Amino acid sequence: MASRKRCLPGDNGEQDGPLPACKQVKSGEKRHVAALILARGGSKGIPLKNIKKLAGVPLIGWVLRAAVDSDMFDSVWVSTDHVDIEKVAKNWGAKVHRRSPEVSKDSSTSLETIQEFARLNPEVDVICNIQATSPCLHPFHLKEALEMITLQNFDSVFSVVRRHQFRWQEVEKRPGEFTKPLNLDPKKRPRRQDWAGELCENGSFYFTKRDLIMNKGVLQGDNGAYYEMLPEYSVDIDVDIDWPVAEQRVLRYGYFGRDTPELVRLMFCNVSGCLTEGRIFLSVSGEEMVSINTRDTMGIRMLQREEVEVVLLTSSSDPVAQSLADILGKRTGCQVIEVGEEPLDDLKPLVEQRKLQWKDVAFMGNDKPDVSCLNLAGLSAVPGDAPVVAINAAKYTCHSVGGKGAMREFAEHILLQKEKAKSQMKQDRIDSSSF
Template sequence: MIKKVLAIIPARGCSKGLPRKNIIDLAGKPLIAWTIEASLGSKYIINTIVSSDSDEILDVAKNYNSDILKRPDELATDISSSEVVVKHVLESIEEKFDYVALLQPTSPLRDTNDIDNAFEKLFSSEANALISVCEYDNKILKAFKENKFGYIEGISNNKYPFMRRQDLPKTYISNGAIYIIKVEEFLKNESFFTDKTISYEMNLEKSLDIDTLKDLEKVEKSINENT
């Protein structure tokens, strides 16, 4: 059976670290365009919607052939979560979908191949959700935390703090590039994480995220070196 997939690209107008971040120029086109084009190129995504409180961003998105949805101001604050944005989109559209993917515009090096490979990994598994990750320094497993009695204990268990790093398991961190989940699962808990979530690993270069001007310059350098 064909699975109906919706992609949502959240793009707030206000950005303190990098003004007009989502539409700032990156290697000749607006930052958000990189994610729109990656989404539209996917063989699994049948509809791409940019959610924003900014008419300027929505106009740019429309010019790159994305569907758009104006977001209420109360869902575009510094504390507004991606989950409430996704819920707003799902409740605002009439068409029903089997899966929803969240693709953040600040991860421009995540491309169509990454998106399709992530879907293929999810669809071939028993999982109901997927989160993209990159490898993270496993030294974190050697850390301690203080328990309610004031004594320290390992953050995972009490063996890892005393093991050699090369004997520790690999650890990963979400890179913010791809989140996919069954719509029915998302609506249950309004979360992208379930007890049946798998990962899609990306390398550190593709996991670069733009939050500052320095990040932008680093990503642009990477693009120029690979073209």
């Protein structure tokens, strides 16, 4: 089960699913529903945290991708005071609200910023404030939560996660000061499996009707509800120490887009700039040479062992890389294809011959000619030193640069997505057998 939707106490909400007391109401009037991500440039914990790369994607890109792909919003916005955040937001399909200095201070609250946005956008009836630091958010979370407002007539819905933590009262460290339990009886400590735990806000999102925001000055009303997210999707990033943990979590549980393949069967990889580092070595005799990293060749073999066909791409404009590809192709058994100025024109027939769709294809490129393939492939990546035009088109940006392990990194990413798909299919079978 992906989530639980419940009413707040007082609404008779003590069971899963649609509730008798949560009367479902379909309104004939058209509501304008807007997603709003607050992304101030002055983060103290991690400078420009909102656009720092997490698993190859700007942090804010994870939630923008989920919001856009949910198809539930009439508009998707980023509220920011920083030009670099504005550029990233637009690249990921969002409109930008340039917030005023009055709501860009360290002391400014989220509510004040949301109220400013609402004043300047009077057509918006429902605002979903999505936290930029929640990279494991999926479109289905937003869809199910919004339906609680549009179909069940709640005035607000916010996300929670279930925690199993015993809490104790904080006291001054002085003689005679003793702590007390807040949510347990020490004489009857429950086992985890016998205790339902407690619901805690995880901050992923807050859906709120305009009236609550503007007239009552709150994000959660009396006629509100919570939406429970499973712990694996509940990730927050505040300080540097959170980053590596969040990166591993998002690689396993993050949302990578509509066309993320269940199983990649074919991978195209540019030799120049991906398997090489862009440098040409000259011998004393004037012979040109390039190098290749053994980690990258191991990445190719890892994919081949998992029955992923790897095709190496070269260009007539780079004869040195072409010679390397021929040697590498013989050693690894990879087919080598020469592509022209628009690689997509040469690769489409290969995909069709194998009776595959582009969502079943992975592509690794490194420059402007590769943009069409990077956009079209189910999984796509560029090395960490690729130009911005290629980075913006790719679904994953490697930490490693070209010729220094980028191919190996992308291969591991592909295989992790394959593992995720297998686990999900297994879980789906378990869920279906329980009915």
